[in-house]
Amino acid sequence: MTVRLSDTVAAEWTKLRSVRTTWTVAIAAMVVSVGLSVLFCLVTAQDYANLPAEQRLDFDAAGTSLVGLNLGLVLVAILGVLAVSTEYTTDMMRLTLAITPRRGRVLLSKALVVGLFAFVLGAVFAVAAFSIGQALLGTNPDIHALALGDPGVLRGMFGWGAEMAAFALIAFSGAVITRSSVGSVVLTIALIFAPAIVGAFLPAWVRTDILTYFPASAAEQLSAAHAPDGPGPVIGGTVLLGWVALALVLARTRLIGRDSG
């Protein structure tokens, strides 16, 4: 008999789903992603008339209904961290690696499970937030609410899946590399928000030529239904994939090169 990759993947999925924290965090992520978006749409629908004219002219109905996902993203990234950091804090990683000594395969399996789970969460949250949000916005006759079939919308839904998967995997890799949950959560939050915050104080060319290629902005090219100025979804998606690949390669090097402890 030979153990196959599918066995390792199934085992990692069993591991992830058999811990209650996974579901607590996933539900929290849903509440934040969908709940905040819905609230924001409610307020916007009521208060639309009071918005500044230029905002109304250029109203981003899709973005408005997906606002909460930007925060939900952090919780989904934390799921990626938890998938590995609990194994280091409990020392269970030794057991995992004794059961499956092929470490590259362990990493790949964990990454597949974390990535797919986060992708599904991201896409589901996006569709839910979008659908409820558009229905609420549509109650105001002045707002042009969107449907899933409108240009860019469906791509944006998958884009959110991809963005959540990407950050969950970057956070996951950070946890493999640092073996510290706090460290990798802080690192990931910084990676998500710092470019936008710091960018505001930097010259415009830094923002367009450099920060655009950081993971968060690259992901935005993919997940925003009508994308902000930038290289577009294809290049944005490729750049994001590059970041994820880099993180995973570093994690693999770290996991293979070191003693288990």
Next chain:
Amino acid sequence: MISVRDLTKRYGRTTAVAGLTFDLRPGVVTGFLGPNGAGKSTTMRMILGLDAPTSGSVTIHGKPYRDLPAPIHEVGALLDAKAVHGARTARTHLRWIARAGGVPRTRVDEVLDIVGLTSVANARIATFSLGMHQRLGIATALLGDPPVLLLDEPVNGLDPEGVHWLRTLLRDLAAEGRAVLVSSHLMNEMAETAEHVLVIGRGELIADLPIDEFTQRGARGHVRVVAPRLAELSTVLKHAGGAVTRRPEGALEVIGLDAARIGDLALEYRIGLHELTPVHAGLEAAFLELTRGSVQYRAHRGER
């Protein structure tokens, strides 16, 4: 089965294992003995490919552990019973391991039954006592029904009944033809279980021999003698080559002459004997003597 060849592991300046060479025998429980920090756990981790040797090698049927196509069908291990995630139940814990190792799901309930955890199979592991953790660890090792078992201090935390159960289990597993390596730092614990012992100290192999031979070789016993004419007898015994120590309570401890010889000598010199008792050193004493030079963490009593 398992061949360890010239295995050495250094962590920075500490040499945890130094040039260890041994083979694990099938059909026998082998006790793996050594004081704290001797390198027992490190050796086991290297067998499982968890820590990379600084030099030397370990092979299982000629292959490194990492290259085995179905590792837990070949080697079952218990390293650290506490190193599990408390949020899972015993059953889900064993399920992911079964899945990862290519073991059918039905085997999970079998091993739970073998270790006596069936009634708490759905309880979270966090609620388990140390002894229950050990049982779960043993269940994990048995999942793949492997011909080789490596158990790092499995007796820790077991109640007397549990200890007895484990002994019987280990002997039965060996009787089925498996190689069983069990580490411990208590010699007596091994006395009734192991047929063979490997003793290490400071990472080096001190002894690799059947347990009976171990007792004989490790420490010689002495003979206790009580006689009215003690001083005279003492001189006679010393002349005959014995090492004699006079005890404060008025007895002699003689090393190097057996009871029969002492009795004959006493008759020859017409010295009456009131007591002539061979005292066996026992396993623990043999072990202590063997490892005396290699204990790293010795407690110093009454340092002032």
